[in-house]
Amino acid sequence: MAISLAGRSLVSIADLTREEIEEVWRVASAQKSGEVPLEEQLRVAPGRTLALLFDKSSLRTRLGFEVAMAQLGGYALYFAPADVRIGEREPVEDAARVLGRTVDAIAARLSAHSHIEQLAAASGVPVVNAMSNLEHPCQALADLLTVREHKGDLTQVEIAWVGDGFNVCHSLMLICALLGARLRIATPATHEPRGEVMEKAEQIAKETDAAIEIGSDAQAAVRGADVVYTDVWVSAGMEEQATRRRLDFRGFQVNRALLEQAKPDAIVLHCLPAHRGEEITDEVLDGPQCAAFDQAENRLHTQRALLALILG
Ligand code: CP
Numbered sequence: 001m002a003i004s005l006a007g008r009s010l011v012s013i014a015d016l017t018r019e020e021i022e023e024v025w026r027v028a029s030a031q032k033s034g035e036v037p038l039e040e041q042l043r044v045a046p047g048r049t050l051a052l053l054f055d056k057s058s059l060r061t062r063l064g065f066e067v068a069m070a071q072l073g074g075y076a077l078y079f080a081p082a083d084v085r086i087g088e089r090e091p092v093e094d095a096a097r098v099l100g101r102t103v104d105a106i107a108a109r110l111s112a113h114s115h116i117e118q119l120a121a122a123s124g125v126p127v128v129n130a131m132s133n134l135e136h137p138c139q140a141l142a143d144l145l146t147v148r149e150h151k152g153d154l155t156q157v158e159i160a161w162v163g164d165g166f167n168v169c170h171s172l173m174l175i176c177a178l179l180g181a182r183l184r185i186a187t188p189a190t191h192e193p194r195g196e197v198m199e200k201a202e203q204i205a206k207e208t209d210a211a212i213e214i215g216s217d218a219q220a221a222v223r224g225a226d227v228v229y230t231d232v233w234v235s236a237g238m239e240e241q242a243t244r245r246r247l248d249f250r251g252f253q254v255n256r257a258l259l260e261q262a263k264p265d266a267i268v269l270h271c272l273p274a275h276r277g278e279e280i281t282d283e284v285l286d287g288p289q290c291a292a293f294d295q296a297e298n299r300l301h302t303q304r305a306l307l308a309l310i311l312g
Pocket residue numbers: 057058059060061062131139271272273
């Protein structure tokens with residue numbers, strides 16, 4: 001049966017099935033390789049509009065959505081943090097109803113995950129989570145496509161996450177569970193992933209033979225891994241906790257010594273932006289094992305494919 005995502009929202013990565021994720025990647029790879037030429041892509045969403053509602057700054061996510069809409073023949077309208085103030089200037093539902101009568105889809109980076117859920121419920125148009133404090137599903141789509149491009153069969157790959165058990169980690173847990181991958185997470189005890197996400201990932205993993213483990217030993221997580229993935233210790237909006245967090249995360253830096261615990265051909269991922277010298281060293285981020293810039297490029301390919309499927 002043909003897989004359709006027409007008119008669908010993506011609030012959590014777990015809104016997609018394994019088959020739907022594979023379909024996003026099939027389209028992404030065809031567009032990326034040129035198998036679907038630009039002239040054909042431009043006919044996917046002519047005259048269609050995407051509102052970008054961002055309450056935090058962005059390079060990759062915004063760039064991916066804006067370039068994607070241009071390449072699909074449509075148009076993206078960006079609303080900056082100072083413009084948005086969603087839930088402050090007016091109720092989320094009122095903004096959602098206005099947007100739904102005006103644009104064809106919404107990509108929302110809103111700290112409050114519940115605001116993205118409310119937008120999806122009230123707007124009447126597809127809403128894509130462009131990052132909340134709970135999840136970053138667009139990041140997860142690019143992450144595991146990058147792993148598959150480098151390593152092949154995802155069920156045979158061991159992925160180590162070293163760092164904060166926050167939004168990027170949450171979506172990674174869920175997509176690894178959906179796709180039957182093996183993920184070992186090492187976080188300081190006070191920065192573990194949320195229990196509700198762990199429960200959901202475990203529930204999905206029972207059906208897929210995925211293995212999701214959580215601990216606090218970075219060396220143990222990385223030992224023998226095919227992929228070593230990290231993220232910043234101080235995410236946007238956590239600046240007041242910066243001093244405390246830098247202490248909490250000591251021992252969780254991805255540096256040469258830690259990477260030597262992984263397989264010799266392991267790749268390194270980072271969702272970027274990186275805080276060089278904190279969670280990752282220059283020699284690793286600039287080194288031959290780093291795939292973080294392939295990963296960043298795949299943000300465009302996966303977001304364009306997602307939009308093509310939603311709007312197509
Ligand atoms: N990784 C990521 O979402 O990057 P931006 O914050 O620049 O969009």
